[in-house]
Amino acid sequence: MSRQALDAFAAGIESEVLEAIEIGARSGVDKRLATLTEDYADADALRRLAGQVRQHTLDHLDEYLASAEERLTSHGAQVHFAASPDRALEMILDIVRASGTRVITKSKSMASEELDLTRRLTEEGFEPVETDLGEFVVQLDGDRPSHIVKPIIHKNRRDVARSFERCGLGDYDDDPETITRRARAYMRDKFLDARVTMTGANFISAESGRVAVVTNEGNARFGLAAADVHIVLAGIDKVIPRDRDLALLLSLLIRSATGQRITSYVELVAGPRLADRPSGPREMHVIFLDANRSSVVGSDMAPILRCIRCGACMNACPVYRLSSGHAYRGVYPGPMGAVLGPLLAGNEGFAAVADLARASTFCGACRDVCPVDIPIPDLLARLRARSVREGVILARAGVPSMAGYLLLARHPRLWRLAMGLGRVLDWLPLRRLPLASIRAWFDSRTLPRWRGAQFRKDVKRGRREQEDG
Ligand code: SF4
Incomplete structure (x- = not known):
């Protein structure tokens, strides 16, 4: 399932199911925040400490596993x-x-x-x-x-x-x-x-x-x-x-x-x-x-093994909330599943689930709620880089839309022309295009009015104001 297929899966979810997920996830987010902020003056310091404890364990996993085995056997x-x-x-x-x-x-x-x-x-x-x-x-x-x-x-x-x-x-x-x-x-x-x-x-x-x-x-x-x-x-x-x-x-x-x-x-x-x-x-x-x-311990992906399976990253993730756990098609859904799933699949199974790393807006909400301080967006970026390196997924420059973007970004005149022509989007009947995925996209979103070139104008104005003192 590519990212587009994940979108299509999300588009096919009944509204009653989406509502149930939204209610469950939101209540998880609210309750977590309430107890953590009520109980701890600096919950982030605790998250960092817990992350260090878990990372230390992974760094010495052989010793700790041997010790656990010895203690369990003695009992x-x-x-x-x-x-x-x-x-x-x-x-x-x-x-x-x-x-x-x-x-x-x-x-x-x-x-x-x-x-x-x-x-x-x-x-x-x-x-x-x-x-x-x-x-x-x-x-x-x-x-x-x-x-x-x-x-x-x-x-x-x-x-x-x-x-x-x-x-x-x-x-x-x-x-x-x-x-x-x-x-x-x-x-x-x-x-x-x-x-x-x-x-x-x-x-x-x-x-x-x-x-x-x-x-x-x-x-x-x-x-x-x-x-x-x-x-x-x-x-x-x-x-x-x-x-x-x-x-x-x-x-x-x-x-x-x-x-x-x-x-x-x-x-x-x-x-x-x-x-x-x-x-x-x-x-x-x-x-x-x-x-x-x-095989993950000792690699640059090891931090995902700190995971203590709390589910907070799922509750906080906008992609999970609109697509459901089933869209991730593995045992572990949500942001942690998008990292862990491809890794547990091993080298042979990686290609089949490598696309999961693209199911992210990179908003960072998963990293901010993780109780063991796992840098999930960084790990997703590493997985994306690996899938490009191994030729599993086309580098974005090879995707037609990105190739178009590169052409414009490299030619300022073409860029200015495109920014001007973009106003046409405000008048096009995009919602009526005969493509189910585009219609589904517009069902839950409203395209803002075109403001092409506005950023450059704002920057120029800011510079002028600075020069004028
Ligand atoms: S928030 Fe962190 S610990 Fe909790 S499930 Fe996600 S990755 Fe694991």
Whole structure:
């Protein structure tokens, strides 16, 4: 999908969906700003500090991963390293087959989306159950998440009520409390049936081996309380140096993601059940997923691996808000997805998604809200340069519109002529051109009146005023 195709995708989105995304994204922006400014005199200093902690971890990732493995193993957990999503899937299948379970409960995990895990487990004859309410609706609909924190940001409660009715979870009722009660009743039996539960990890401490998982619904905790086997699937970038770093990173993650000061549940899982630790699953497996991350560590794109998956850059991004997460056609949408997607695709898959780096206005809103200070526009510019270098995307000078611009910019007389002729645009019936993409463009925008040459006039006037003193 080229940038034009992303525009076309956006143009085809129903207004109800766009409205749902706008409401969800705006509430994320407002709540984040309110809690950060109320709670911290200098939130930017904290963002810089968190960025340094994350970058330091990446700069010493080998050491911290080895330390996390050693601590987890000493607590009785089994640690695995998967080079690719397919290898991680094989490991998960081995573990669930050995457990004898059919039902598997799952907390929300973006790493599991990289494996397309729910679909793949279903194909293998298992019954995976997404227990995060948003992900549960995604599963009912055979859909994909369109936001990393709010997977059904593109749906409203009427959509959800229709999904529940279609899937036999009661007659149509769009009361949120009724919907939640029905989901809870359905999931309770599944929690009790599942011998295996899966979570992601928001962070894994290299110092203690503790796995931090945050939820607002208590679904991870219920899964851990009921199952015999706990599988953690986490990218290798989820390691942090010390337990005390959680204070900083969780504070920023939660405020940036949901505008809360703390989520309803924060699990710190130290290992499986032992004689001196009588609760929790009897077996714990931690699968560290590489999937091209190690090729990014140490490169000039490494800062994207600081990402703590808060979703704030999506909420703030004007392109995301008009195109939806699905337009990015990968696991990770929005500005961070436009960087991470092409990198995780590896050298072989880069060309297919390199165009995502062009889905940006370079307004910088993503950089300004990022809790770990990732310079997303700089990374997008590097990706654009790479795609031109590798011949994946034409240099802008090779694109017809840019070639025309270059011709005018190099010839002042032609430029002045074009500026004068541009007034014609004010009179042309552009909205009636027989091109769907142009009509769609004008549906949501009004072209300002032509002011060609005004900039030069203003500069000349400014100079004269300066000379006149
Ligand atoms: S790039 Fe920054 S703002 Fe975007 S999801 Fe990651 S941490 Fe959040």
